[in-house]
Amino acid sequence: MPAWVWLLGPYLTVLAGMLLLPLVYLAVISVFTHDPKAFWKPILTDVNYLRLLDPYYANVLLRTLRIGLVTTLVCAVIGFPLAYWLARCSPRVVAGALFLVVMPMMVSTVIRSFGWMVLLGRNGMINTVSDAIGLGSWLSVMNTETAVVTALVHICLPLMVLPTMAAIEKIPVSLEEAAANLGAGALPLLRRVLIPLAAPGLVSGALLVFVVAISVVVTPALMGGRANRMLGNEIYDLVMTALNWPFAAAMAIVLIVLVLVFLGFSLWVGNILSRRTGRI
Amino acid sequence: MGDGRIALEVKGLVKRYNEDGIIGPIDLAIRHGEFFSLLGPSGCGKSTTLRCIAGVETLTAGQIDLNGERIDTKPAHKRGLGLVFQSHALFPHLTVAENIAFGLVLRKVGAADVKRRVGRMLELVGLSGLDQRMPSQLSGGQQQRVALARSLVLEPPLLLLDEPLSSLDLKLRQQMRSELRSLQRELGQTTIFVTHDQTEALAMSDRIAVLCDGRVEQVGTPQEIYNMPATRFVADFIGESNTLAAAVEGVTGHEIQLRLDSGATLKARQPIGSALMVGDAVWAVVRPENLRLDPPAQLGVDGGTILDSTLESVSYLGEDIHARFRVAGLGILVATMKSTRQATASVAACARVGLNAEDVVVIIR
Numbered sequence: 001m002p003a004w005v006w007l008l009g010p011y012l013t014v015l016a017g018m019l020l021l022p023l024v025y026l027a028v029i030s031v032f033t034h035d036p037k038a039f040w041k042p043i044l045t046d047v048n049y050l051r052l053l054d055p056y057y058a059n060v061l062l063r064t065l066r067i068g069l070v071t072t073l074v075c076a077v078i079g080f081p082l083a084y085w086l087a088r089c090s091p092r093v094v095a096g097a098l099f100l101v102v103m104p105m106m107v108s109t110v111i112r113s114f115g116w117m118v119l120l121g122r123n124g125m126i127n128t129v130s131d132a133i134g135l136g137s138w139l140s141v142m143n144t145e146t147a148v149v150t151a152l153v154h155i156c157l158p159l160m161v162l163p164t165m166a167a168i169e170k171i172p173v174s175l176e177e178a179a180a181n182l183g184a185g186a187l188p189l190l191r192r193v194l195i196p197l198a199a200p201g202l203v204s205g206a207l208l209v210f211v212v213a214i215s216v217v218v219t220p221a222l223m224g225g226r227a228n229r230m231l232g233n234e235i236y237d238l239v240m241t242a243l244n245w246p247f248a249a250a251m252a253i254v255l256i257v258l259v260l261v262f263l264g265f266s267l268w269v270g271n272i273l274s275r276r277t278g279r280i
Numbered sequence: 281m282g283d284g285r286i287a288l289e290v291k292g293l294v295k296r297y298n299e300d301g302i303i304g305p306i307d308l309a310i311r312h313g314e315f316f317s318l319l320g321p322s323g324c325g326k327s328t329t330l331r332c333i334a335g336v337e338t339l340t341a342g343q344i345d346l347n348g349e350r351i352d353t354k355p356a357h358k359r360g361l362g363l364v365f366q367s368h369a370l371f372p373h374l375t376v377a378e379n380i381a382f383g384l385v386l387r388k389v390g391a392a393d394v395k396r397r398v399g400r401m402l403e404l405v406g407l408s409g410l411d412q413r414m415p416s417q418l419s420g421g422q423q424q425r426v427a428l429a430r431s432l433v434l435e436p437p438l439l440l441l442d443e444p445l446s447s448l449d450l451k452l453r454q455q456m457r458s459e460l461r462s463l464q465r466e467l468g469q470t471t472i473f474v475t476h477d478q479t480e481a482l483a484m485s486d487r488i489a490v491l492c493d494g495r496v497e498q499v500g501t502p503q504e505i506y507n508m509p510a511t512r513f514v515a516d517f518i519g520e521s522n523t524l525a526a527a528v529e530g531v532t533g534h535e536i537q538l539r540l541d542s543g544a545t546l547k548a549r550q551p552i553g554s555a556l557m558v559g560d561a562v563w564a565v566v567r568p569e570n571l572r573l574d575p576p577a578q579l580g581v582d583g584g585t586i587l588d589s590t591l592e593s594v595s596y597l598g599e600d601i602h603a604r605f606r607v608a609g610l611g612i613l614v615a616t617m618k619s620t621r622q623a624t625a626s627v628a629a630c631a632r633v634g635l636n637a638e639d640v641v642v643i644i645r
Contacts, residue, residue, distance in 0.1 A: 179371075180335070181363040182386065183357050183387060184386055185357050274373055
């Protein structure tokens with residue numbers, strides 16, 4: 001056997017044992033019947049999936065999807081200029097700037113959410129300062145979807161910036177100069193050259209952001225309150241409190257399917273971005 | 281060639297980099313329909329000058345006028361000049377046709393018109409049938425043609441070529457050289473061509489500006505640049521030359537007498553636009569092909585000079601022979617000639633070399 005098989009061996013073993021098997025287990029119990037005494041009974045049922053169509057759970061599902069998409073979009077819009085700047089500035093500046101971009105990832109999600117609460121809360125810093133200078137406590141964003149998205153963008157931005165930056169670095173500056181020379185101002189340059197060529201980076205960034213954004217637990221719990229629960233919160237409660245594992249498993253499977261659907265969707269968008277814009 | 285009107289005027293262009301680098305001031309005037317080369321070694325500022333004209337680089341001081349209108353204050357995308365890069369800079373995500381159409385689409389040209397003009401351009405550069413290829417599927421020469429077509433399709437008032445041939449191999453480069461030149465003539469396209477290759481510049485240009493260390497050393501036709509170099513740098517950079525230290529010994533009208541360091545005397549003409557006086561230090565430049573082997577005694581009477589020499593070495597270069605002679609007090613003189621059987625024999629037997637008075641170019645030291 002070639003050497004690489006041996007090198008891959010340990011990883012594949014871990015992957016099979018710790019990911020593939022639990023996944024199969026998850027898929028299996030998601031079609032089993034809930035039993036308060038034994039977690040589940042091996043009786044096939046579709047009740048777990050059908051329950052997701054209840055207005056309450058359907059709402060949670062839609063909200064999760066919406067928050068995921070909006071977060072991804074905002075990250076792309078904020079992240080692209082940042083990634084462009086990072087890709088084009090001198091190596092000395094990059095080292096420092098990259099550290100600043102990645103630094104939020106070094107702080108736990110809980111602490112970051114608390115940071116946002118201190119800032120955005122009803123009696124938070126922004127309202128206190130605004131009140132002190134006579135503008136009143138106008139900010140009431142806590143416990144809304146906006147608050148959740150704000151905190152998620154903060155968490156996910158590096159995931160968008162890093163792959164996008166790597167893709168932009170590969171675009172020779174001479175292509176930008178050529179585009180300018182042929183008459184392209186900033187917007188046509190962006191639309192016809194930079195975005196199409198950075199599309200692979202944008203797609204990987206979007207995937208990473210979306211996956212993280214739809215599976216969070218802590219952030220919606222702290223920033224969104226009772227009214228803005230996401231799938232992650234429901235799964236957490238079902239596993240830890242209600243001990244309804246089959247239903248939790250069904251939700252987890254749906255989450256995975258969402259990710260796969262988004263994967264296909266973003267590859268399709270990426271393809272359009274990178275190919276169709278130049279068509280004549 | 282055009283009607284002699286000035287198309288582009290560069291006035292006092294200065295470009296400063298960081299702290300140590302500075303280019304200029306550079307003054308240039310390019311005529312309509314002219315093929316104008318900026319020639320110089322790397323780092324002489326020729327590419328930077330071109331990039332300032334194109335607008336992808338900003339100038340520190342100076343002014344650039346195109347047909348009497350100031351353009352250095354406009355951004356690159358509003359200048360409408362064609363720029364072709366050494367790296368071709370084709371858009372890798374677009375087909376050949378889409379690359380060529382890029383500028384037309386930005387100018388909102390109608391689809392049918394775009395198709396027609398792209399087709400005509402493809403035909404002009406000999407790439408018909410390759411319109412649906414991606415740039416990565418093309419050879420270096422084909423990519424170069426697409427880059428050229430992409431600029432030419434916009435019918436720019438000025439085409440700027442930044443060493444477009446130096447990424448190609450020798451055979452292809454020679455072929456593209458003549459293709460490019462005949463295309464330029466056919467279209468009457470005013471063109472500035474940046475190159476470090478003197479052969480390329482001499483072969484293609486109507487006029488050449490030789491640059492060194494951010495300054496223009498000389499502007500002239502290839503013949504003028506080669507036969508009447510204005511500075512020591514031009515004499516050394518363009519072709520090979522024998523540069524001999526000399527002093528002015530006498531002046532009679534336009535004619536001057538030189539005394540070489542070896543003691544030999546030589547007649548020459550005053551350099552154009554200067555009045556040398558007795559005692560001035562000069563360089564006497566003689567091209568290797570003008571060095572005479574075993575000259576007749578009459579040469580000395582006619583104002584030339586005859587020097588005793590010993591053969592140092594001979595290199596056979598196929599078509600040509602390069603011979604190096606040692607002359608007491610002057611060092612090594614190089615002679616080149618066509619490699620005939622007769623020439624080989626005469627080089628071996630040569631004991632004296634001669635300089636014709638009319639072949640000597642005088643440069644102020």
